[in-house]
Amino acid sequence: MTTKTLKKLGLGNNGDTSGRNKADDRNLQGQDIVRCYKCDEGVRFVCKPCEAKVCKRCVGDHLETKTSPGFHRFAFYGKDDRMISSNPNVEGIVDKDENVKEVWSIALLPDLPESQRIIVCNDQSVMVYQKQGGGGWSKNELKRNIGDSIIRCIATSSSRILYTATNCKNVYETDEYFSTEGTRPFFAPETDGWNPRGIAFSLVTPDHIWIGLYNAKLKKGNVIKVESNGTCVGYLGNETEEKPYINPRFLAENKNGDICISDSVGKKVFVLERKGALRFPYPPSENSTYVPRTVATDRQCNILIAYPRNGIHIIDKNGELLRIVEERTCPTACCVSLKDLLFVCSKDGDMKEITYLS
Structure with missing residues (x-):
């Protein structure tokens, strides 16, 4: 030039x-x-x-x-303009174990710049998978759930691990080994009856965390914004207004700032703007028969939703369905790596690493 x-x-x-x-x-x-x-x-x-x-x-x-x-x-760095592949490719099987069934949550452990470790929880235990030099994965069981308290949602950032559990009023912060001495309460709702559900680190506002709350007696939900020290600094929308969602079981923030809420009671994923206005529900129809589980996002602002009875739905940032993958495997949880590799856990104990962009 x-x-x-x-x-x-x-x-x-x-x-x-x-x-x-x-x-x-x-x-x-x-x-x-x-x-x-x-x-x-x-x-x-x-x-x-x-x-x-x-x-x-x-x-x-x-x-x-x-x-x-x-x-x-x-x-x-830069814009990624890859398209959803017409033929998603299974890069490899991370695990195939009948004892690893009904996974509730899956996340990447904080390794920079590209995570090589995955953390998984189900009703029995918490496990970590680590990528080996030959391309295979090793598995290490970290902690068995105690009593009737079962870890249901795990969220990670570049340096932190948070989780929520059934019958617990706290969000906990832990170390990468889930050790007793490395685990402490991070956040507890000030009002009785509200229990933490979904959690997600903000992609837009550093050091902010979104926490979903559910009140079983009122059958109502709320999503709040918390600072890195556990202090609540605001609500998603007005605190008292009626919310479109009921039970914010899983959360994810999209790269464009939208908050994605997987509602197990309303049987939809609700996508809201940061100020609380509803952008769209997915699916748009009122008669939804499938219950969504985990929700994830990628660098192109696509939203990926795990349906145990209907595969992984990939929708764009405006709610248009782009593709359904893994329809026959009953996926219960999914997450997306920094390189847009899709990790899927199925109901029968399979965990796959999938390339879905071309």
């Missing part, structure tokens, strides 16, 4: 190179990629707090620029 063309595009400098560093010069030379701020490689990630653009090789160096744990949070 010539200097004259650069000037027409507003990128010319009239010969003035003062105040510009080497990285700026590289990025004005007409190449089709943005360069890492530390080297000549193409940018792969952007650190949200620093706004630094780094390649895959320099991620480790960038992590060492701050001593505070969890300071850096990486996202993929």
Whole structure:
């Protein structure tokens, strides 16, 4: 690209190179990629707090620029315009075990920049799967549920793990081993009768967490916003207004800021704006026969919903159904990795790693 063309595009400098560093010069030379701020490689990630653009090789160096744990949070750089594949491909079987049935929640453990560990909970135990060098997965059972308290929802960020359980009024924070000494109450509702259900870390507002609450006596639900220290700072919508959802069993925040609520009583997924206005319910029909379980989102703002009797529904940010995958496996839980790999747990104990974008 010539200097004259650069000037027409507003990128010319009239010969003035003062105040510009080497990285700026590289990025004005007409190449089709943005360069890492530390080297000549193409940018792969952007650190949200620093706004630094780094390649895959320099991620480790960038992590060492701050001593505070969890300071850096990486996202993929640039727009991803891949399409939903017409033929989703099973990359591999993570596990096939009859003892691992009825999984309630699945999440990625916080490894940057790409998680290689998955945490899974069902009515019997909590398990961690770790990717091995040869492509296989190892399994480690961490903790058996005690008494009638069963872990039902797990949410992870780049540095934290939260979970809710049946018959518990608290949201708990734990370490990666779910150890007794590493587990503590994180949040408890101030009003009696409200119990935590779904939890989700915010993708838009750092250090904010969404928590779904359900009152069995009133048969009503609420979703609140909590700071990283466990302090409630607001509601999704007005505190007292009637909500479209009843039991916010699972939550996910979309990249565009929408909050996705899987309601096991209303048998729908409700997608709301951050101020609480309902954007749309899914499915749109009133007579829904399938009960949704976990809900997840990807980098393209697609929403993925696990239906034990009807597969994984992939819808776009406006509620249009794009594709149904895993229709025959009775999926009970799903999550999406940073590379948009879909992990699906089925009712019969299978867990698969699926490529659904092409």
